Amino acid sequence: MKQADRPVLHRWTRHEYERLIDHGFLDEDDPIELLDGLLLVKEPQHSPHRTAVLLVAKAVERAFGEGWFVQTQSPIILDDRSEPEPDVCVVRGSPRDYVDSHPTRPALIVEVAQSGLGLARGRKAAAYARARIADYWILNLVDRVLEAHREPARPGPARRHWGYAAIETLGAGATITLLAAPSACILVADLRS
Amino acid sequence: MRVMASYETRTRRFSRAEYERLIDLGVFQPGEAIELIGGELMVAEPQGTAHYTAIMKTAKALEAAFGPGWHVRTQGPIGLDDDSEPEPDVAVVPGSPDDYGRAHPSRPALTVEVAESSLGADRQRKGSLYARAGLPDYWILNLVDRVLEVYREPAPDPAAPFGWRYARREVLDASAQVTPLAAPGSSIFVSRLLP
Numbered sequence: 039m040k041q042a043d044r045p046v047l048h049r050w051t052r053h054e055y056e057r058l059i060d061h062g063f064l065d066e067d068d069p070i071e072l073l074d075g076l077l078l079v080k081e082p083q084h085s086p087h088r089t090a091v092l093l094v095a096k097a098v099e100r101a102f103g104e105g106w107f108v109q110t111q112s113p114i115i116l117d118d119r120s121e122p123e124p125d126v127c128v129v130r131g132s133p134r135d136y137v138d139s140h141p142t143r144p145a146l147i148v149e150v151a152q153s154g155l156g157l158a159r160g161r162k163a164a165a166y167a168r169a170r171i172a173d174y175w176i177l178n179l180v181d182r183v184l185e186a187h188r189e190p191a192r193p194g195p196a197r198r199h200w201g202y203a204a205i206e207t208l209g210a211g212a213t214i215t216l217l218a219a220p221s222a223c224i225l226v227a228d229l230r231s
Numbered sequence: 232m233r234v235m236a237s238y239e240t241r242t243r244r245f246s247r248a249e250y251e252r253l254i255d256l257g258v259f260q261p262g263e264a265i266e267l268i269g270g271e272l273m274v275a276e277p278q279g280t281a282h283y284t285a286i287m288k289t290a291k292a293l294e295a296a297f298g299p300g301w302h303v304r305t306q307g308p309i310g311l312d313d314d315s316e317p318e319p320d321v322a323v324v325p326g327s328p329d330d331y332g333r334a335h336p337s338r339p340a341l342t343v344e345v346a347e348s349s350l351g352a353d354r355q356r357k358g359s360l361y362a363r364a365g366l367p368d369y370w371i372l373n374l375v376d377r378v379l380e381v382y383r384e385p386a387p388d389p390a391a392p393f394g395w396r397y398a399r400r401e402v403l404d405a406s407a408q409v410t411p412l413a414a415p416g417s418s419i420f421v422s423r424l425l426p
Binding site: 047049054061063 | 242243245252253258259265
């Protein structure tokens with residue numbers, strides 16, 4: 039007989055999550071995001087984090103150019119139980135295209151991570167891979183590198199959860215090419231504070 | 232710098248007042264088995280036939296043992312503290328149902344959890360939570376080993392999940408008898424509680 043030593047947390051649906059917001063339990067400034075039905079507390083916004091978010095947003099905006107827009111720390115919809123707010127993501131079209139509902143499939147997601155590094159590599163990478171996000175970067179402030187996660191891979195003999203099959207770690211001197219805008223490339227040093 | 236392993240489990244906490252508002256607003260599905268434990272919304276274990284039968288047998292035995300002046304509740308909410316509203320499988324509270332028309336009872340004289348898959352959680356987290364609230368008599372009807380675990384004498388313990396635990400633990404098999412602290416004249420065979 040199975041014995042669960044860890045109690046099971048209630049998983050929220052996106053519909054319930056939106057009702058929490060409508061009824062004022064959560065507001066836009068709360069550092070909370072819905073991932074896999076859990077109301078996760080986001081990494082604190084200390085100034086290196088904030089600076090990195092702004093630098094990344096600026097660099098990817100320039101690299102993607104016309105026909106795309108960049109949103110920072112705004113909701114996207116992944117599935118019925120996930121409405122995360124990635125630090126930076128690049129979405130096709132213009133903001134007006136998303137008046138009625140949040141974007142669902144960004145071409146690029148970037149998380150800036152310090153204390154949240156385990157979360158970014160673990161639960162978030164799994165959720166993004168499962169949603170077939172093709173290009174997911176973690177700007178790792180602990181080791182001062184950029185981790186490019188590509189090739190979403192389903193669970194199987196090699197992995198317990200969804201994840202990325204190709205993970206490349208890039209130092210400050212490296213450049214990175216965008217999967218969705220292959221003609222552009224970004225110097226990793228331009229992303230870091 | 233080391234990444235805190237605990238980070239991943241940090242989720243939004245709810246107070247009991249918020250939790251009761253969520254219920255009033257009908258945010259949860261009707262019949263969803265949710266309890267608020269130390270600010271976290273926990274999902275209760277699914278009811279198997281043995282679990283349900285054990286609850287019914289325990290409630291009946293406790294009703295007989297406590298007699299008039301007591302009210303035996305099954306899976307009813309307890310207003311335990313500012314961030315906890317558990318729904319123990321069986322709880323014995325003073326008075327009658329009418330006494331709790333405006334507020335849930337907060338201090339059962341006896342609290343019982345029937346445990347199969349929830350055994351670890353019932354011992355660790357719930358045990359610590361109930362000890363912190365000062366509940367004097369806490370029983371776990373352990374269906375895995377077919378024994379009754381009796382916990383008494385709440386005492387501080389910084390290593391426990393909520394800073395308290397029960398100092399005394401007694402394990403009684405089916406042939407033993409148990410006497411509730413609040414009904415010292417009665418004794419119940421453990422076999423009468425087991426499914």
